[in-house]
Amino acid sequence: MITPWMNTHLLTFLVFAPLAWGALLLLFPERQAPLVKLLAVLGAVGVLAVAAAQLLRGQPDALGQLAFERFHWFSAVGIPVEYHLSVDGLNLWLVILTVFLVPVTMLGTWNSLPDRSGTAFALFLMLESGMLGALVAQDLLLFYLFWEAMLLPMYFLIGVWGGAERRYAATKFLVFTLSGSLLWLVALLYMAGKAGSFAPGVMAQAAQALPPKAQGTLFLAFALAFAIKVPLFPLHTWLPDAHTEAPTGGSVILAGVLLKLGSYGFLRFAFPIFPDAARHFSPILAALSVAAIIYGALVAMVQSDIKKLVAYSSVSHMGFVMLGIASMTVIGTQGAMLQMLNHGISTGALFLLVGMLYDRAHTRRIADFGGVALKMPVFTAFFMIVTLSSIGLPLTNGFAGEFLILNGTYLSGFHWGKAAAVAATLGVLLSAAYMLWMVKRVFWGPANADPESGTAHLHADLNAREVAVLLPLVVLIFWMGIHPQTFLGHSEAQVSRALYPAAGGEVKR
């Protein structure tokens, strides 16, 4: 009885099961926290198992969909709202990334939360629902609802379990994101009124009928909301604060999945609905992306807190993602698709590693360390591998993504695409500079002799749980670096259609 229901309602199950499970777990009293955490992890692993088993073995239909659900939900002032979920080439791997990162995060931060950890784990599950819903929603109103729903669990995760400045950071996160999405909501409702539908395909047709100037304004309203989420320079300042204050798990999910919703929004909605405006504004997006790459890297270089350094590195890496999309080439955008996954894996792993260090040393200041390699060789080996992936060493995932993005940008249609690509290569140099300089100060050299230093508090190398959490991430780093085709195969035709709706997926460059 369950199986036929699952066959037709797989996506509903994936989206709402974590929410239901999380809500259930909230009922348990706090002293049951270990049990709650165990149940939460089991639930998350179950979702991962179902998603992987059902989605990865499927064959795409003519529209590239691997699974979908679609029916009329309700009508508001005559405009129908559809309950339309689907998994296709554009979101398949982001969905897998999400369901993978949630249990990894839970296991990785098993002992990191001082109190009310059961509640936090339940919130992770509810957050998972919001993210999955936003990823698979095809109807724009539905997408908007999930988009906003994601905010709340994250707001509480930062505001309740965060560091000293958590309330400032949580409010900043909320206000930044909301101010972007309110403007977007206005544009969205306007478009829905014009189109008589919330379906992106219908909206795209309606947009064609609008004067170019109106298309441009509406595109910018969409772009603002997505750009804040990415975050694109100069709208990025909420991110370092949110990351620094968030608990480790919050940072992993924030960097790993939430930011991608921004770049995904460009690719799924903003570009296909307003193709002409996208073409018009893509050089500006590319310029901001290059600025983000270089600026984020420069600022990362002078940070004194390891986590803040990683946070600013996210600005730089997400700049690469946006550059690939703004190039409006298949090669560049495929690179961006890969880079989204790369960033989720590598930066997620970096946040986990920093958290493991913090759990032991209770400090994240670079100057408090030195000689960590002498005390924790296994940890150092993992950190080095993830660092290399983050700085894009070939045969790790980072290289394939950046290489495709740079090549795509060099080929892009606008006349200073070549200059943008050349300038963006600076990010490759600067990433090595800030990461390896930090590694040198934290890991190499003689052990910090100060008895109050972080190094002095390091007594144990990684335990089995921590190794078990990091190992799959390292495997993925190499897998994605050596055979990125596994992760690119599904999306090529769909990316081509998203960039060139008129050409029907025939454009190859």
Added chain:
Amino acid sequence: MQRIAWLIPVLPLLGSAFHGILGKRAGKAAVTAVALGTVGASFALALALFFAAKAAPGHRLDLVYFDWMAVGDLRVPFGLVFDPLSTVMALVVAGIGLLIHLYSVGYMWEEEGYARYFCYLNLFVFFMLTLVLGSSLPLLFVGWEGVGLCSYLLIGYYIETDYAPAAGLKAFLFNRVGDLGMIIGMMALFAAFGTLTVGEILGKAGHLAPETTFGVVTFATLMMFVGATGKSAQIPLYLWLPDAMAGPTPVSALIHAATMVTSGIYLICRLAPLYELAPTTMTVVAWTGGVTALFAATIGLFQRDIKKVLAYSTVSQLGYMFLGLGAAGFAAGFFHVFTHAWFKALLFLGAGSVIHGLHHQQDLFRMGGLKEKMPVTFWTMLIATLCIMGFPGTSGFFSKDEILYLAFLKSPALYVVGLLGAVCTAFYMWRLMGLAFWGKPRDRHAFEHAHESPWTMTLPLALLAVGALLAGLLGLPKIWGGTFAIEGWLEPALAFGRAEAPEAAGHGSHALAWGLMALSTTLALASGLAGFLIYRKGTKSEEAFAERNPALYRVLANKYFVDEGVEAGLLAPVRWIANLAWKFFDVILIDGVGVNLPGALTRIAGDFTARTQTGRVRNYALGMAFGTVLLLWIFLR
């Protein structure tokens, strides 16, 4: 055999994984066996593929395994190419690599990080062989960045020190600057040719109309050359190599003398037909090489650290190779790669033997009189010194002379620069030999404990010495009755896809060749003799010279203060800008003015309006009265 050709690079990779994961538990004997076994097997396979390629049509085997990246028009396969150029280079890497692995067994035996060392060293061999054998530029780039990584790890091998990791970081970053050039070059080539496979690029380049491609080709080749200056330590990116001597000495021999630093030359040889289409680039290459050759040689004159002398010597010799390439002598440049690999590896291993014997003494001024104490080291280093100074009949003589001759044909000024560099080379080498092996020991204690090294170290010295003496035979010049055989052998690779032979840079004659050879040889011998006579008596003359010319001595001993200049002129400003970006732009402008100020204003406005909510009826009544008056005034006005 061809079906398992991929094992050539992969075997050392497996060895590296073994050392990294199990090495510490398995013990030193197992690590030794795996390290030598994997590199030895790679060498044997490479030898087999050398003959297989020789027998293949066009002396070339193109093997493709699977697609690495295939997006849109961009297809990058995992593929290996075996042709005269790559097989010779692979044999050098695996062969000299094997000798240096053997040497390392003795040199590193006492180290606690023995397994970690071989983990890095085997990994290096994997990446270096990937660089050499990769059939496409991105795959070559895998090796290119990978050897940079191993270089970083091995330079910083002594992690408990401050200076070694710093030197490693410097090496990685300077290399990355060059790598940007490589990436930009690849982007330009892909945009122009729609492929990044070397064979396909060269095939298309040979048949394009010159006027349509010259701009792109010049740009791409120049950018690739920027990459080469990083990896091969040429001006302006040479600064990392002298610092790289912080690593264990066998590493300096393998990576920073024989193999990795020559990959820039290898890259240009790989793309030789493309470089021939870009005369501007060729001139840049030649002059960069020539000037580096002289510049680094002058710094080498007064270094006191034995490894620093050899490091600057390497920078200088690499300069000669580029000089040769730029003078259209691709075979000559590569020939010098080949001979240099033998004698420079030998020099470094000899220096390592001295350092090992003296218990980590590297200061030439604290050595002296080691001739009898370390006979094998002495004699083998003597052979290498004769080779590098260009003593007639040795390998260095043939390869350097060919380069200088071609340089003269391109421009006599280049020849003069190269000649002056050769004069310095002979001088600093004999200074080194005189200070280390002749004269009275200047550090009694160290001298008394000095001993010859164990056989695992002296055997590689002896084998390299034989190689250094004989390597020249491969390129015996025509005027010596030879055929410059290496040119003929490399021809299929260097001219691959070339539509027609380019015009020779100039026209030489036998008389000119003999004359130039006599001139350079005489001057080098005289300069070497002078160095020997001055320094076999000790350090007094140099101290006197330093007293008489303090400014000149200081500038040379401090390497022209270039490092200090880079710190003040480049790194400090970058840090300043980064701090400005963060503290002014992010914190004050965006967060302060853009975010927190509106936030604060909202709160103030809220506080103000909140104050009107006093809860007292008469205040509200007063407000109502004011409001009524105001409304009446507005409507009745």
